[in-house]
Amino acid sequence: MSETSGAGRGTVTPTRVVIALCLLAPFVAMLWVGSYAKVEPTFIGIPFFYWYQMAWVLISTALTMVAYVLWRRDQRARAASRNSSTQDGGASS
Template sequence: MSDLPEVKPPVVTPERVVTPVRVVIALCLLAPFVAMLWVGSYTKTDPAFIGIPFFYWYQLLWVPLSTVLTVTAYLLWRRDQRARTSASAERGAGA
C-alpha cells in the first residue's frame, strides 16, 4: 500500500458554481486593473481634453469608472447572495 492520501473529486456546491452573474462581477472588478496595467494603450499626449494630455485625463477618467464598476459588482453580489439564501431556505423547507 502507498502512503498517499486518497484523492477525492471536488465537491460542487452552489457556492462554487460559476454563474453568468459571477462572471460579470469578475469582469467589473478586473476591468480597471487591466485598463491601468496596459500602459501602452494610453502613453500618448493626443487627444488632449481642455488642455490636459490624454495620459492624465484617461487615468483620471478611470477613478469614477472604477467606482461605478465596483458598486455594480457589489450590488450584483448582494443580489446573488440573497437569491442563493432564499433558494437554500426553500430547499430546506421543501425537504
C-alpha cells in the first residue's frame, strides 16, 4: 500500500476535538445526577429534575447535528486533500 492511503487516519484535529466534545457533553450532563437532582427551580410547575432532562433531549439533538455537519465537512476536506495529493503525486512521477 502507498503511504498516503493511511496517512492522517488517526490524526487529532481541532474539528475532531469539537466533534468529540459535542458528543460527550450530553453523557456528562446526564450521568452527573447530583447536579440536577433537585426540585427548584420549577418551570411552569415542572420540577427542575424533569425539565432539565427534557431540555437535554433538545440540546443533544442540536449537538449531534453540529457534530454530524462537522464530521461531513472534515471527511470532504480529507477526501479532497487525498485526491489532490494523489493527482499531484501521479503528475510528478
